[in-house]
Amino acid sequence: MRHGVYVREVPTSVLPPATASASLPVVFGTAPIHLSKRDKAPVNEPILCYSYAEAVEALGYNEDWKAYTLCEMMYSHFQLFQQGPVVFINVLDPAKHKKEVSDSSVSLVKGAATINQAGVLLPSLVVKLTSAGQPLVKGTDYVAAFDNDGSIVINRIDGGAITESQTTLTVSYTQLDPTSVTSADVIGGVDASSGSLTGLELVQQVFPRFRLLPGLLLAPGWSQDPVVGAVMKAKSTNINGHFRCMALLDIPTDTVKKYTDAPAWKEQNNYTAETQAVCYPKLKLGDYVFHQSTQLAGVISTVDEKNEGVPYESPSNKPYQATGAVLDDGAEVLLGIDQANYLNGQGIVAPLNFVGGWKCWGNRTAAYPAVTDPVKSFIPVRRMFDWIGNSLILTFWQKVDDPTNKRLVQTVVDSVNIWLNGLQAAGYILGGRVEFLKSENPTTDLMNGTLRFHVFVTPPSPAEEIQFPLEYDPSYLGGLFAA
Structure with missing residues (x-):
C-alpha cells in the first residue's frame, strides 16, 4: 500500500551534444628522450602535452629535426601557432636504436x-x-x-x-641512434606475446587514455614513405572501430624536385584517399625548415579555435608561419598562382605568396580530382562529416542497449534536430535534420535491435572561385549631359 505524494524521475527527453575534438594532432616520430625529465623516458606511449614546456619536459628537445622529428611539431604548434594540446608518440627506443x-x-x-x-x-x-x-x-x-x-x-x-x-x-x-629508426618502427604493430602496441597502432589508445579523439594524424619526416602513408590512411578511417579523422602527409622533396612531377608521384604512390591532405613542398622560416604538413596542422587548429572547435572553415588562404618554400636540399621553390592552382587541381596543398604573405593554398583532399563528391573532395566538408559523425557516436553511446521504444526514437530525433538547428543558426552548416524512416528500418532489423536514424546535413563548401563579370554599359554616357 502507498499513501501520500511521491516523486519519480524520468530520463531527460533531450540530450546535450558531446562534441568531438576536431583538430587534436596525434604525431608519430622520434624524440631526444635522453633529455627527458621523466624517470622513464616515453617509448611507444601516447604523451598528451598542452604546452611547449610540457613537451620538452616529457620528451626533450633538440634542433636536429631530421634526427628528432617530433621536435619540429613541438616548435611549430606550440611556439609559432600557439596551439595545443598535442599527443606525441615517440618510436625511438633506446633498447634497440x-x-x-x-x-x-x-x-x-x-x-x-x-x-x-x-x-x-x-x-x-x-x-x-x-x-x-x-x-x-x-x-x-x-x-x-x-x-x-x-x-x-x-x-x-x-x-x-x-x-x-x-x-x-x-x-x-x-x-x-636515430638513423637506425625505420618506417617499420613508425608503422609499428602488435607484439604477439605481450599484446603491446607500437607505432601507428597506438592511435587506438588515445581516446581510452585521454577521452580526446584524434583529429589529425601526422608523421613529419616519415609520411612521405608510401607504406607509412597507406597505414595512416587506414588508421584515419577506423579509430577504435568507430571514429574517423584526417591524415596530413607530405610528398618527398628530395626525389620530387619539380612541382609538375608531384601529381604523378601522388597517384603512383596511392596518396588518393578522401581522409588524406597531401602537401608539397616544404616551408622555411629563417633557418628553420618545416614539412608543410606540420604547419598545416597549426593552421587547421588556429582556424578551428576561432570557430569554437567546429571544422567548417577551410585552412586555405590562411597564413603559414613561413618566409619561403624549399626542397629538401634547400633550393627555393616559388610557385605562382597558376602553378599553385595546378597543384590544387591535382589534390595537393601548396604554399602561396601572392596577396598578404605566405599562405596555405588548397581546399581539396587527396581524392580530388578523381572524386568530385564535395563530401570526399573538400577538406572542410570531409572534416565536418567526420566531426558530426564522431559527435553523434559520443552523444548517443549512453543510449546503447536502452529499450527500443517510441521514447528512445523521439529522444534521438529531437536531440539531433535541436543540435543541427543550433549549428545552422551559427552558420556552421547550411541546414540539417534527422529522420527515423520506416523504409530504412525493416521489422526484422527492429526485432534484432538495429535502429537507423538518417541524418541530412549540408556544410558550406569553400568559395573556391569568385567571379566578377565586367561589362561596359554605354547608358551611363548620358550623365555627360545636363539634365
Whole structure:
C-alpha cells in the first residue's frame, strides 16, 4: 500500500551534444628522450602535452629535426601557432636504436670535461681515469649533467679520485641512434606475446587514455614513405572501430624536385584517399625548415579555435608561419598562382605568396580530382562529416542497449534536430535534420535491435572561385549631359 505524494524521475527527453575534438594532432616520430625529465623516458606511449614546456619536459628537445622529428611539431604548434594540446608518440627506443661507445678519451680542463656527442644516455655513462682503470663513482668522484646544448659535462669533485693534475678521462656510454629508426618502427604493430602496441597502432589508445579523439594524424619526416602513408590512411578511417579523422602527409622533396612531377608521384604512390591532405613542398622560416604538413596542422587548429572547435572553415588562404618554400636540399621553390592552382587541381596543398604573405593554398583532399563528391573532395566538408559523425557516436553511446521504444526514437530525433538547428543558426552548416524512416528500418532489423536514424546535413563548401563579370554599359554616357 502507498499513501501520500511521491516523486519519480524520468530520463531527460533531450540530450546535450558531446562534441568531438576536431583538430587534436596525434604525431608519430622520434624524440631526444635522453633529455627527458621523466624517470622513464616515453617509448611507444601516447604523451598528451598542452604546452611547449610540457613537451620538452616529457620528451626533450633538440634542433636536429631530421634526427628528432617530433621536435619540429613541438616548435611549430606550440611556439609559432600557439596551439595545443598535442599527443606525441615517440618510436625511438633506446633498447634497440642505439650504439655503444667504449673507452673514448675526453679532455679535462679546469676540472671539467665535455662529451660533444648527441644522444648520450646519461645513466649508461662510465667514467675512468684510464682505459685500464676502475670505474669512478658518480657523486663521489664526479658529477655529470646535460648542458643547454644537450652535451654531457663531467665535473670533478674535490677530494675524489680525479686530481687537479688530471688532463684526460676515459668514458664509455650508450648513444641513441636515430638513423637506425625505420618506417617499420613508425608503422609499428602488435607484439604477439605481450599484446603491446607500437607505432601507428597506438592511435587506438588515445581516446581510452585521454577521452580526446584524434583529429589529425601526422608523421613529419616519415609520411612521405608510401607504406607509412597507406597505414595512416587506414588508421584515419577506423579509430577504435568507430571514429574517423584526417591524415596530413607530405610528398618527398628530395626525389620530387619539380612541382609538375608531384601529381604523378601522388597517384603512383596511392596518396588518393578522401581522409588524406597531401602537401608539397616544404616551408622555411629563417633557418628553420618545416614539412608543410606540420604547419598545416597549426593552421587547421588556429582556424578551428576561432570557430569554437567546429571544422567548417577551410585552412586555405590562411597564413603559414613561413618566409619561403624549399626542397629538401634547400633550393627555393616559388610557385605562382597558376602553378599553385595546378597543384590544387591535382589534390595537393601548396604554399602561396601572392596577396598578404605566405599562405596555405588548397581546399581539396587527396581524392580530388578523381572524386568530385564535395563530401570526399573538400577538406572542410570531409572534416565536418567526420566531426558530426564522431559527435553523434559520443552523444548517443549512453543510449546503447536502452529499450527500443517510441521514447528512445523521439529522444534521438529531437536531440539531433535541436543540435543541427543550433549549428545552422551559427552558420556552421547550411541546414540539417534527422529522420527515423520506416523504409530504412525493416521489422526484422527492429526485432534484432538495429535502429537507423538518417541524418541530412549540408556544410558550406569553400568559395573556391569568385567571379566578377565586367561589362561596359554605354547608358551611363548620358550623365555627360545636363539634365
